[in-house]
Amino acid sequence: xxxxxxVFIILAVVICVxxxxxxxxxxILRSAxxxxxxxxxxxxxxxxxxxxxxxxxxxxxxxxxxxxxYVFSILLTSSEGDKAEPLKxxxxxxxxxxxxxxxxxxxxxxxxxxxxxxxxxxxxxxVRTIGEALMGxxxxxxxxxxxxxxxxxxxxxxxxxxxxxxx
Amino acid sequence: MDMxxxxxxxxxxTVMMFCGIYGFLTRRNLLAMLISVELILNSVDINFAVxxxxxxxxxxxxxxxxxxxxxxxxxxTAVAIAIIINIYRNMKNIQVKNLDxxxxx
Numbered sequence: 339x340x341x342x343x344x345v346f347i348i349l350a351v352v353i354c355v356x357x358x359x360x361x362x363x364x365x366i367l368r369s370a371x372x373x374x375x376x377x378x379x380x381x382x383x384x385x386x387x388x389x390x391x392x393x394x395x396x397x398x399x400x401x402x403x404x405x406x407x408y409v410f411s412i413l414l415t416s417s418e419g420d421k422a423e424p425l426k427x428x429x430x431x432x433x434x435x436x437x438x439x440x441x442x443x444x445x446x447x448x449x450x451x452x453x454x455x456x457x458x459x460x461x462x463x464x465v466r467t468i469g470e471a472l473m474g475x476x477x478x479x480x481x482x483x484x485x486x487x488x489x490x491x492x493x494x495x496x497x498x499x500x501x502x503x504x505x
Numbered sequence: 506m507d508m509x510x511x512x513x514x515x516x517x518x519t520v521m522m523f524c525g526i527y528g529f530l531t532r533r534n535l536l537a538m539l540i541s542v543e544l545i546l547n548s549v550d551i552n553f554a555v556x557x558x559x560x561x562x563x564x565x566x567x568x569x570x571x572x573x574x575x576x577x578x579x580x581x582t583a584v585a586i587a588i589i590i591n592i593y594r595n596m597k598n599i600q601v602k603n604l605d606x607x608x609x610x
Binding site: 389440495 | 513520524525530536539540551564571581584590593
C-alpha cells in the first residue's frame with residue numbers, strides 16, 4: 339500500500355461520507371458545510387492527479403466563492419425555525435430505490451468496461467502550457483470558449499442584478 | 506510507479522453523483538436542491554480530469570472542459586441564488602411545495 343493509495347482512501351472516505359451527510363442532514367447550513375468539505379476533498383483529488391492549476395481553481399471558485407454565496411443566501415432566506423417538513427416515506431423509498439438502481443447500473447458498467455490501457459504519467463502540468471492553450475486560436479486551443487464564457491459571466495452578473503434587485 | 510487504478514476514481518465520482526441525484530429527488534428546499542446539483546456537477550468534473558490524466562495524458566481537453574464547467578456552474582449558482590432570493594422576497598418561503606403561484610394565474 340503506497341502513500342498514493344492511502345491519500346486516495348482518505349479523500350474517498352471524506353467525499354463519500356460528507357456527500358451522504360450533505361444530502362441527509364436536516365439543517366441546511368450544515369448541508370452547505372458538508373458540501374464545502376466535499377469540494378475541498380475534490381481539490382485534493384485534483385492535486386493528487388498532478389493538476390495543481392485545476393485544484394487551485396477548484397479551491398478559489400468553488401470552495402471560496404460558491405460556498406460563501408450559499409452561506410449568505412441560506413442566512414438570508416432561512417429563518418431559524420424553518421425546518422424542512424419530513425418527506426412522505428413512500429416518496430423517499432421511491433427516490434432511494436431509483437437512485438440505488440441507477441448507482442448499481444453505473445457501477446456495473448464502469449467495472450465491467452475495458453478501458454484503454456491506462457498509464458499514469460507523473461509530472462506537473464505547467465501553467466505556461468495551460469496559458470498558451472487558453473490564448474491561442476489553433477486546433478486544441480481555446481480562445482473562443484474563453485471569450486464565450488466571459489460573455490456568459492457578464493450576462494449572469496446582469497441577470498443576477500436584474501432578478502434580485504428591489505422593485 | 507503504482508498509482509491508484511482509474512476505475513476507483515470513477516467509482517468515487519459515481520457515488521458522489523448518485524448522492525446528488527438522491528438529494529435532488531428527495532430534498533424539498535430550493536437551496537438544498539441546488540447543493541445537490543453542485544454535487545452532481547463536481548463529480549462530472551472529477552471524471553473529466555481523471556479521463557484526461559489516465560487515458561490521454563498528452564492532451565489538455567479534460568482540463569479545459571473542467572475549468573469551463575467550473576465557470577459555468579459558478580454562473581449558474583449565482584443566477585439561481587438570485588432567483589431564490591427573489592422568490593423568498595415574494596413568498597417568505599423557499600419550500601418547493603409552496604411554489605405553485607405561476608400555475609394558477
